[in-house]
Amino acid sequence: MSRRHILAAAPSLALMGCSRAPTASPVIDLPSLKSTAPFPVGVCAMTGHLDDPAWVDLVSTHFSQLTPEWEMKMERLVRDDGTLDFTASDRLADFCADQRMRLFGHTLIWYAQEHPWFQALPEDRFATEHDRYVRTTVERYRGRAVGWDVVNEPVAEDGNGYRECLWSRRFGGVDGYIRRAFDVAREADGEAVLFLNDYNLENNPTKGASYLRLVERLLAAGTPITGLGTQSHLDITIPEGQITAFMRELAGFGLPIHVSELDASLESGRRVDVRSDATRESQQRDRVVELAEAFMALPPAQRWAFTVWGARDSDSWMRLREDGGGPNDRPLLFDDRGRPKPVAADVAQIFAGG
Template identity: 55%
Template structure:
């Protein structure tokens, strides 16, 4: 599972509002009128967050629901390197500035996402063409410029995103690791980010940590090793793109192991698809069975997060707020217009998993 679809591009994102408008109309037609869900930020004894994109800032319904439910905002795409970095090491932070300004204007704290990601930047940071000295200098300059631009304005940053191999067998080879070393590029990124924004909490962020125990274990060992190497890691980000069919207790076990490191933990990109990805047997589950699986796994996650010591509960963030905000429904994402993988329906009513989360938050 990925936070964003492969091949994400600006043209597709410009088309996204039109696709979602159609999806919104269909979803609204299917959704019975009823009460809006209680504000999540009032139920959670820690920051509750979701993601935002620049085109959503112009949608009154999105703004209304975001301000109703959220105390934190994560830029979904505007701070990714494919948007901020151009040819010849040119920078463009205007869309990022818009999201950050919207959040601050409306009293939301901001979580930065993401500084260094294995899947982006290779077109400009070409490790086969650049000397190591130039590569390192531009690497430092990018982090210092980007993170330093928002010094004192961000609650935290995903400094390094998804460094662990898909199956948990070691770490990903990428342009960053080839030029600066497998651990070296991460230590360097955290050092530069710390110098640029000393008060922000700096996160190592990864997915499938609950879904694949081997990957969770590799990730936590990596955190321990980087800390020993002096990396100023301040927190652990678990994306929590949940496979709702994983065994009961698996989420709790990972959260307990993660908590043992003593760092703040961010549930950073929560969603919980009803539909399986390809490659498995035909999915014969009923809608009721899928909803029950969602409720059980999302409830377990919320309970495990609530069981953390208070100082380790950094924030609880969903990747999109309503079903129609999800990357899973977009044409450039998974293109599943009927997917329902978030806590709120298209209108802002409570999906079944909402109640499990609300109950856990209020214990």
Template identity: 50%
Template sequence: MTPNRRTLLAAPLALCAGGLAACDRFAAAEPTPPVVPPLKSVSPAPFGTAIKAMQIDDPDWVALARANVSQLTPEWEMKMEYVLANGLGRPNFDRTDRIAAFAQANGMAMHGHTLIWYSQGAEAFSGLTGAAFDRAFDGYIAAMAGRYRGKVRSWDVVNEPILDDGSGMRDCHWSARYGHDGYILRAFEKARIADPQAVLFLNEYNQESVPAKGAQFLKLVERLLKAGCPLQGLGLQSHLWIDIPEGVIAAYMRKIGQFGLPIHVSELDCTLRTDRRLDFRGQADRLAAQGARVTELASAFAALPKVQQFAFTVWGLRDTDSWYRQGAKDDGRDKPLPFDSFGRPNPIAAALAAGFQD
């Protein structure tokens, strides 16, 4: 993720400065790390994590990944912001090539993330119009998906096309040229040509937690399928927070599962942060709420028909790898990922194992 996207995702969870720190005096002592089996051994589908190329140089991260992970998603280096940092004529594939080689060497699958995203590409495509824009759009997808043909299992073809409040589709440089549904259709069609074997996903966040957004996503999927789009899978990012009402996540999983398409829980994390102005819950209570939400998600995924259980991916392994733990607001107390900074299981890891085995 990039800072812009982090801002969007964090919007429902906006905290006053020091919100968690103000509650420290109410926090209970940290619990003893739970005993959890390797997550890939209990997941009903390939268990994945986001990866940055630099983590390949961290032996502790590598050992943790080898023990728990069977699929990798490049967190940033496969996005247009990095690939086209030097312009359309000089794409950067170096870091993604390294991740692909690491995945292959360690017997891990790879999920491509992402070909077309409203948040990126405006600078690289600036000044292009008409047929030149079309050639660049089609050529980028052909180059990316073609380069990793046979190396990736699947692609997030289009990422986050819906407005945060679910009131409609996002306006962007892609929709300005092709229309809101048109750029999605074109991207999927070109990706299908570039890699006929990869499973093609539409990826979005907050579907399960913002009802209007979830409804808009379902309507979009219906329109795309009716239009003949080669859409083959649905990505549920699942950036969760602890105050999502009980039952909402499972209910949405049932709704999205009705299309019969493979489901990828593609970017799971669960922050302990809250948008409550006054919240006197201690750390133990926050962790209990977090565990309930994560167990609900894992259980709902495990309840899908086997053919729809495509993969289950966390957006990082260790808390300190998380985008929630970056920047000045980090007080060191958030535990959004399965392992702590020392690679010890967090309560989330136990919640995942419990949900998978329900």
């Protein structure tokens, strides 16, 4: 199951829970994460979560920023005739206003969402309609969305080069389509922080280096990138120090940095995994702690936000994966019942400067 299909299925599946009773968690007296951190602490959400009082209570206690997991993506917004449906995204924006949370827009242009309506457009209409979509979406949330993932995941899966997609084919390669999206987004909102977002940047040094080269080239060309997003879907088996090294390189641009989609799967996807639960949980804690410490080591002006990709384990998109993860994965800070896990206490202590 691809990430694209997981996201499409998620609104109906996110609240179903897992197939076995959650692992018992120790009783942890966790302070509010948002009160301990000197920067916004974010979480992703879908509209179905808003009908779950336990989720609302957990999120309002610990998080100060919200990223729509699905409802601001092109496949949700664009109807078959090219008109836009903001019903679901408006509901999440209203929830943020009610809870006094920051709203983060995710995502405008993503290689994985080549909407059929855009694919069918003739060449002489494509640029106009692309710009209309980006402009209309950003303008609708101007003054409410503090930032946007303008372009998502442009680097090739293995890190060797960049993805070819509908947008790159129509706008002359990776630089052309990224520059156009950022230029239009900046015209639509002169205040929002505009991010280039990607994943596996800490896990794969080749991909991290390709991302850094792309950012350098785009900035030199005048592209209005004003923030850098690293998703941080962490591989818990990567060597110690690899996360820290990448974060230092990322900081070299002097731009705000968003840890935008943190989770850390306990599952490897291997047919045979002889690691004990205790070993995997220790590896998970070590990698998440390293990320939190590396983020805290950034200059304060660069610590834009630290977002986890789901409030509870049962909310995680990894529960639906076939290539790892699965219904028993526990990749987040809170268990299925919303109880904090030891890794959440680690993060809170780091954020508090302990």
